[in-house]
Amino acid sequence: MSENLTHTVTLTAGGAEVTVDPVHGCRLTSLRLDGTELLRQGDRYGCFPMVPWCGRIDHGRFRNGGDVHQMPVNSGPHAIHGTGRDVAWTTRRADERSAVFTYDLADPWPYSGKVTQMVELNPGSLTLAMGVETYGDSFPAQAGWHPWFLRNLGTGKDAEIGFSPAWQEERGADHLPTGRRIDPQPGPWDDCFGMPDGVDVTLRWPDALELRITSRAEWVVVYDEQAEAVCVEPQSGPPNGLNTQPRLVTPIDPLEISTTWTWRTTA
Template identity: 80%
Template structure:
């Protein structure tokens, strides 16, 4: 297993290309910020984000079936379950690629760039087609530790224009409602761009931003809090399709910036 390590200032990142190109560690000022374990860290969601209803989506007249891996639905894409290739890496940045393959029905390539700054981390993802156009989504699923072991639990702050009403099947119903208090496993709309701040009182403040307009907040587990910037809502292959074409790839980025509070 070849891990990629990036270091800059008081921050260090470890990327595991063989395990879905997930960030397996993010340490800032000596504190680990990500939940540990092969299913956790922070992984790219691509070519779809969240749940796709019953694993089915349509592209024109074609209906495609993805494997079900979350009850009756297909969740978080295919790239997190497969190895990626390291295209290049140096002390503070790296680029990785993944070729879309079965069970995804369309050939294409995903590229992820990881760039570590003095007090920030920027992730950029692109999806391009090798042939036919297809609907796709991209985003990230970080598992931030609820408690860093040096103080109080993380506090979440954000201001959303709306919340996607969640049905009993955990999918958006199509209704937009006023944001409700947590706990959440919910998608929020931020048309001016995603901005969510996690504060570990007395330790660290971290802000997740993205030019993407959608974010899923998940805080129903005791161990972690997830802030997931993405290019569309859950089940978006069906309800909010964004076509990847030969002249119009899908691109999205997110920056996590931090400052010490102690």
């Protein structure tokens, strides 16, 4: 493990190297396998945690019991991807292959609590785990990850996405799920899919690399409408889920989610 003057944490295992920037939203800024970068570079990219919600909230508003809360609108008329990516996290522990980071929930989120992210690197896999706990009142929350994988690794062939979801959430003109489940449609996608047996998506860069993304979570958003990158986002609930499928974090029941990425070369 190394930590440089910008407070990034770098983990290494065999030919794999991952860099985390806790100061800027605890995002993974780099994942290199034998020197090949897998993540799109830039302040908005890499792989960032989505917490305490994932995707869009309808006009930034959600209800908890009789209380209605307004989140800052930052994607058209909606609030998107949580607040965790916009704050500084604290490095609690780091060694050569693993690290733990935390931050306390605060304004504009209306409830007090703590978020923990663990990053663990092995020679053939990367595991990310996140937990959301409350310091008092119960509240609805979601958690997940938004990785930006490079569409092309320089091999001349673009990534191919392989998965078999049970359904697709029909997307309305407002980019929110309508509440209707439909048969999976052909891409390109900016869509949420249900995988009740757990997320299982494979990215294949022909003649280069195969990367499998798994999680016990039952929801995944796939976004491949940009030329530069593809996104496979395991998450604990669908977009706008704070309103449509709220999962309460209580003093005795924190929200926990994890994902593991495994890879093998196919050259």
